[in-house]
Amino acid sequence: MLETLERLDPEIARQQGIALHALLQHLGRVPRTDWDIVLDRAMPVLLPDAPDLADSVRQKAVAILTRPELAGIFGANSRAEVPFLMTATRRDKPVKLAGRIDRIVVTDDSVTVIDYKSDANVPAVPTEVPPHYLMQLGLYALVARQLFPGKTVNAQILWTAMESLMNLPQDLLQHSVSDFTMG
Template sequence: APSGGSARIDEGKQGVVDKAWPVLDAEAEPGFAVLRGLALHKLLQMLPGIAEPERAGAAERYLLRTGADWPPSEREKALASVTSILADPGFGQLFAPSSRAEVAIMGSLEVKGKKRSISGKIDRLAVTPDTVSIVDYKTNRPAPASLAEVPPAYVLQLALYRALLQPLYPGRTVKAALLFTEAPRLIELPASALDDALARLTGA
């Protein structure tokens, strides 16, 4: 899976697994940060399909159900974060009617001489006549201030998505970015960084 691909970059080195992440450790009790992140992902998935005047009310109802045990201040922060993202003109294309949420993707790549099956889910996919934009949501606290502070695993995750999408959209530029919901901050990943991350994994 792209979200765990970094464990294969350096063979012989043991990957570090976050025990609070339920996808990697099904028996672990999800921490608050994980639950909050899942709620923000769900809101960013659902709200763009709801008429703008009704979004705030829908978000509040959802957070009251999902975050019933959260401190009220945390529900307010989550609502403010999602509201500011959807209201930001700079993010407009990502949530346009032509964009899609939770796009499943699968394919195969050659990794160090072996064909590997890859599957994952793109948080947001926006396609225009010239460009394909991949966006993955992250809930890091605090959010990285620049590309230099972005964990390498995140870059690799989007490099894998990009590699799978490029053959499907010939003639279009496939761009990738990380949307850190806490700031909120969109950090675009240069093609060179994506190429380097993929080369390290594949041995190219």
């Protein structure tokens, strides 16, 4: 299990999160039989200042990628680290929205945007998710609606500490970005 982030130096915690993101982004594209080789090479590069955390990050990535209930978000219909740059309006002022969606899954009729969060304390219900996370996912949903018109858009958080997905209700997301419009 990953070290509790609140017990780590902030920079080491940041590196740990980046390492896990990188593994979740790339490892799923590698044949399972080659994971150990790739992980052996990747961990010293990803965590040069915290080699003692390499095993826990490695184990967490493998655990997440091999959970049957998470297979769909790492499947053939998914893409990692999807960049975007769009113009929007917030309170009648133009703003640029730029970012990178951790994971996006596109099917014939829907799009799901997923963000990875490595918080040590995972909210029990969506209404307890920090407002800035809701706004982030709400903006991702707005972007996805522009990129995939006509498809139902869903948003989820992958809580890496719990290795679980949390679906975020549409009304909660819409409320979090109610002062934004896409044009």
